[in-house]
Amino acid sequence: MVTPRTLRTRARILDAALDLFENQGYDGTTVNQIAEAAGVTPMTFFRHFPTKDAVLVTDPYDPLIAEAVGAQPVGLPPLERTRLGLLAALGEITPTEDSTARRRVALVATSPSLRAAMSAGTEATRDAIVERLTADGVDRLDAAISASACLAATTAALLAWGSAPSDVTLADLVRRALAQLAPAGATA
Amino acid sequence: MVTPRTLRTRARILDAALDLFENQGYDGTTVNQIAEAAGVTPMTFFRHFPTKDAVLVTDPYDPLIAEAVGAQPVGLPPLERTRLGLLAALGEITPTEDSTARRRVALVATSPSLRAAMSAGTEATRDAIVERLTADGVDRLDAAISASACLAATTAALLAWGSAPSDVTLADLVRRALAQLAPAGATA
DNA sequence: CGCCGAATTGTTAGTGGCTAACATTAGGGG
DNA sequence: CCCCTAATGTTAGCCACTAACAATTCGGCG
Numbered sequence: 001m002v003t004p005r006t007l008r009t010r011a012r013i014l015d016a017a018l019d020l021f022e023n024q025g026y027d028g029t030t031v032n033q034i035a036e037a038a039g040v041t042p043m044t045f046f047r048h049f050p051t052k053d054a055v056l057v058t059d060p061y062d063p064l065i066a067e068a069v070g071a072q073p074v075g076l077p078p079l080e081r082t083r084l085g086l087l088a089a090l091g092e093i094t095p096t097e098d099s100t101a102r103r104r105v106a107l108v109a110t111s112p113s114l115r116a117a118m119s120a121g122t123e124a125t126r127d128a129i130v131e132r133l134t135a136d137g138v139d140r141l142d143a144a145i146s147a148s149a150c151l152a153a154t155t156a157a158l159l160a161w162g163s164a165p166s167d168v169t170l171a172d173l174v175r176r177a178l179a180q181l182a183p184a185g186a187t188a
Numbered sequence: 189m190v191t192p193r194t195l196r197t198r199a200r201i202l203d204a205a206l207d208l209f210e211n212q213g214y215d216g217t218t219v220n221q222i223a224e225a226a227g228v229t230p231m232t233f234f235r236h237f238p239t240k241d242a243v244l245v246t247d248p249y250d251p252l253i254a255e256a257v258g259a260q261p262v263g264l265p266p267l268e269r270t271r272l273g274l275l276a277a278l279g280e281i282t283p284t285e286d287s288t289a290r291r292r293v294a295l296v297a298t299s300p301s302l303r304a305a306m307s308a309g310t311e312a313t314r315d316a317i318v319e320r321l322t323a324d325g326v327d328r329l330d331a332a333i334s335a336s337a338c339l340a341a342t343t344a345a346l347l348a349w350g351s352a353p354s355d356v357t358l359a360d361l362v363r364r365a366l367a368q369l370a371p372a373g374a375t376a
Numbered sequence: 377c378g379c380c381g382a383a384t385t386g387t388t389a390g391t392g393g394c395t396a397a398c399a400t401t402a403g404g405g406g
Numbered sequence: 407c408c409c410c411t412a413a414t415g416t417t418a419g420c421c422a423c424t425a426a427c428a429a430t431t432c433g434g435c436g
Contacts, residue, residue: 032392046394051393052392141364153337155336157329176333184371
């Protein structure tokens with residue numbers, strides 16, 4: 001049941017949080033401050049966001065990515081399958097970019113605790129990929145290695161994007177990152 | 189000044205912590221419980237370990253690794269330099285393995301919060317590598333991508349080692365992990 | 377062997393993230 | 407426009423972690 005009221009409150013909290021984070025830093029901002037700025041109780045904050053970092057860190061793309069990886073030719077080595085899968089998924093994700101995406105990424109890059117939260121989120125994506133690969137008979141460790149390496153490269157690109165000139169697109173950086181993992185430095 | 193007393197207390201806390209973590213899980217154990225089991229005040233715990241997770245997560249190898257990466261031929265692409273550097277460093281690190289290493293790794297693998305702490309530690313290693321590579325003129329983003337990917341693969345191997353049969357060595361797994369990042373699936 | 381002083385530990389009080397249980401309010405569908 | 411339910415508030419509390427100051431212990435020195 002998604003009532004309009006819920007959406008309004010959530011948006012108020014989110015706005016207040018982004019403002020405060022940008023003005024006084026993530027670690028320098030308390031949940032109480034966010035709640036007060038949003039005209040709300042701290043308790044209400046946690047009803048809308050399970051943790052403080054959830055305001056900035058979300059990734060709902062796991063199934064999409066796992067599917068894209070699975071769609072690559074089964075004969076390829078797992079690293080290559082994962083790499084091509086991520087590149088394919090990129091096309092479907094980037095358009096969805098909402099306007100605050102860059103602000104959020106830039107903020108995540110500033111705080112170790114936030115990057116830790118993001119890396120926790122990435123684990124879920126990695127696990128989704130690993131499940132998909134092992135389903136095709138790939139060894140579990142090999143799958144974990146491939147997925148971890150590709151996602152780490154992608155994450156590096158993502159963080160760089162946060163502070164890149166505004167004409168640089170995320171897709172460009174991710175392509176560049178994954179190109180480095182291509183076999184024998186292929187230009188693909 | 190490393191007095192014997194300090195070492196004893198530290199060892200008592202460490203033993204108590206490992207026992208409790210293994211018996212009731214990391215997240216199911218409070219610092220107070222550890223302190224009590226070690227016959228010490230919670231405050232004293234934090235004087236010996238800056239955080240709860242510091243009992244399990246440490247990596248003093250950053251300079252060694254960065255140096256090993258720098259020692260690889262400058263002409264190679266950054267990914268390959270990093271990869272070979274890590275393999276070289278592996279030889280000097282593994283012997284140091286103390287007996288609790290495997291227990292610790294196995295514990296880290298069990299808790300998301302611990303893996304997050306480890307990933308924060310890995311960032312320091314990554315930064316050390318990036319500094320070393322950029323010093324040789326490598327583009328910063330390229331360096332970050334290479335270091336992130338190689339370290340992620342290594343971490344995957346490390347975590348797998350925690351629950352691997354006892355005749356499997358860490359070095360074996362890491363070599364296998366980094367082999368996947370080798371150009372054109374070379375056997376080296 | 378005992379004493380002195382520095383290093384280690386304890387005490388107290390507090391902050392911030394986060395949760396549980398229960399009471400209260402408010403908004404929108406009928 | 408009223409009522410019912412979803413949303414919010416209230417209170418109390420746990421846990422990781424920190425600061426400032428007081429109390430100890432212990433090891434090296436005479």
